[in-house]
Amino acid sequence: MRLLYTTGEGRLEWTDDLIGDKIPSYAILSHTWGGQEATFKDLRHYSSMEEVDAKVKEGYQKIFFCAQQAKRNGLDYFWVDTCCIDKTNSQELQEAINSMFRWYQNAKKCYVYLPDVECNTPDADSESSRRWKPAFRKSKWFTRGWTLQELLAPASVAFYSKEGDLLGDKQSLRDTIHEITGIPIEALSGKEVSNFSVAERFSWAHNRQTTRPEDGAYCLLGIFGIHLPLIYSEGKENALKRLEKVIRESFDQVASIPVDNTDARSRNQEERLGKIFSWLSAPDPSTNYHKAHKQRQAKTGLWLLESTKFTDWKKRAASRLWLYGIPGCGKTILSSTVVENLLQYCHDDTNMVTAYFYFNFNDAQKQDPKLMLRSLLCQLVQRSVVIPKGVDALFLSCENGQRKPLSHALLQVTKEAAQEFTHVYVVLDALDECAQRSELMDMLEAVAEWQLNNLHLLMTSRKERDIERSLEEYIREEDAVCL
Incomplete structure (x- = not known):
């Protein structure tokens, strides 16, 4: 790994090629490539902004931005691809x-430079700065293949922003990034990507583009922890086939594979799964x-949790x-404790x-029983080893x-x-906040009538008469707990 640093005279220099524990703390730049990038060859000719040719000036500005930001963060070294x-x-x-x-x-630090997002305010966190949010959501950075791992x-x-103003970080902008990318909150919060299924990780790259076709596969190597020789003449199809083959072989040989889904589905199934999730358009309950x-x-x-x-x-x-x-007795927080357990x-x-x-x-997407059902189904499908036949057939019957x-x-x-699992645990919080409560209670009664021995249902709500009247049909008195 070759790092950059700024000399005492303000010139840019590279370190020697570093490996292992010889690599010092460093910052790294994430960006999208433009038409004026400064390459390795260019940097050998120019080392300060005053010397830079106009045709690569934009690229140099990014490099010097990274250098200055690293210095502010107390880092002497930085890396730009x-x-x-x-x-x-x-x-x-x-x-x-x-x-x-x-x-x-x-x-130690990753700086994402977004030239298509203008801030125009010294305080990116102020209310007046919210004008940059629409541009942020549409930024090219969220559409590129390589920036996924970044x-x-x-x-x-x-x-x-384009001006170099701080807009926020991965944690403060987590919910917005989740909405833009569809990547789960857990993954954005530091959960190891290896804990997510192969299908889900492939879905994160759905609709992302790369300049070279083969990079559509190569940009996923780190996401799957795979090493693959690069063959830039093979085309995207062959590159993906090789990637999938190594994933399957790795999962067969390694005991500590992700437990969310132990099979590497075929690429066609991965694409099919992405289409099914898009079709169901289910809200993500992980934010709540x-x-x-x-x-x-x-x-x-x-x-x-410790009770009998x-x-x-x-x-x-x-x-x-x-x-x-x-209201206010802590039902939703208790639900999160149960879900975590x-x-x-x-x-x-x-x-x-x-x-x-x-x-x-407060969320229209979280008030509809049909959306609840879609969300539960998505979670079951995500955990399934293969796409359930009934789900696939329903997708087909709905004109693909x-x-x-x-x-x-x-x-x-x-x-x-649900019948594909030995145990299915379902937690439904705040039934009373469903806008179509009658439909919800009918739906829950239908679920109770399944009489599935492997299905365990836990619900929370206020003690309102219509809810109580419906639940008493299939919930024993000793299974109703007053908080």
């Missing part, structure tokens, strides 16, 4: 591309889960549990799954996703998907 790799050296290029994820992962690999990712989890105090909810009632619920066939209480409980066994949903008065599925059909395929 345009000029720290000698792309005329094929061996060096091979090593760099196969090492790229690790290089971004090990960087978003996920580093722990610290900061976003800067993480928000509630942040508000949780230490040991909150342990009384429930809860442990029996986890094991008893066709079990149900209703937690009810007044169940996710951990199911983590090492792909025959078990946790699915959850949070109804929310041109029409949305009807509720009764969704219920049927959800039942079929």
Whole structure:
């Protein structure tokens, strides 16, 4: 790895090629390539902005931006892909591309430079600066293949406008980035990408573009922890086939594979899965889960997790549990405690799954029982080793996703998907915040009538008469807990 640094005279110089523990702390730049990039060859001719040829001035501005920002953060060294790799050296290029994820992962700071986002205010966090958010959402940076690993690999990712103003970092902009990319909050919050299924990781790259076709596969090497020789004449199809083959072989040989989905599906299935998720258009409940989890105090909810009632619920066939209480008593935070416990409980066994949903008065996407059902189905499908036949058939019957599925059909395929697991734990929070409560209660009664021994249902709500009247049909008195 070759790093840049600024000499005492203000000139840019490279280090020697560094390996292992000889690599000092460094910053790294993430950006999209333009037509005026400064290459390794260019940097050998110019070392200060005053010497720079106009045709590469824009590229040099990015380099000097990175140098200045690194200095502000107390870092003497930095790395920029345009000029720290000698792309005329094929061996060096091979090593760099196969090492790229690790290089971004090990960087102390990653600076994302967005030339298509203008801030025009010295305070990017002020209310007046919200004018940059639309441009941020549409930034080219979110559409490129290589920037996926540059978003996920580093722990610290900061976003800067064209003017060099700080817009925020991966954590402060997490919800916005999730909405733009569809990447789960957990992945943006530092969860190892290896903990996500092959299908889900492939879906993150859906619709991302690369200049060279083969890079559509090569940009995913780090996402899957794969090393692959580069053959830039092979085309994208062959590159993807080679990538998939190595993934399958790796998963067969390694014991500690991601448990979310232990099979590397074929590329056609991956594409099919992406289309199915797009068709279902399900809201992501993980945002609610993480928000509630942040508000949780230490040991909150342990009384429930350690109770005989809860442990029996986890094991008893066709079990149900209703937690009810007044507004503000902590039902949603308690739900997040339960979800966390169940996710951990199911983590090492792909025959078990946790699915959850949070109804929310403040989010129109979280008030519709049909969207709840779609979300639960997506979670079951994501955990499944293969796409359930019923889901695939329903997708086909809806003209390959041109029409949305009807509720009764969704219920049927959800039942079929649930039957593929030994245990299915479903947590539904705040039933009272569903805008179409009558439809929801009918739907839950239908689920209860399945009488699936492997299905365990836990719900929370206020104790409102219509909810109580409906639930008492299939929930025993001893399984209703007042908070």
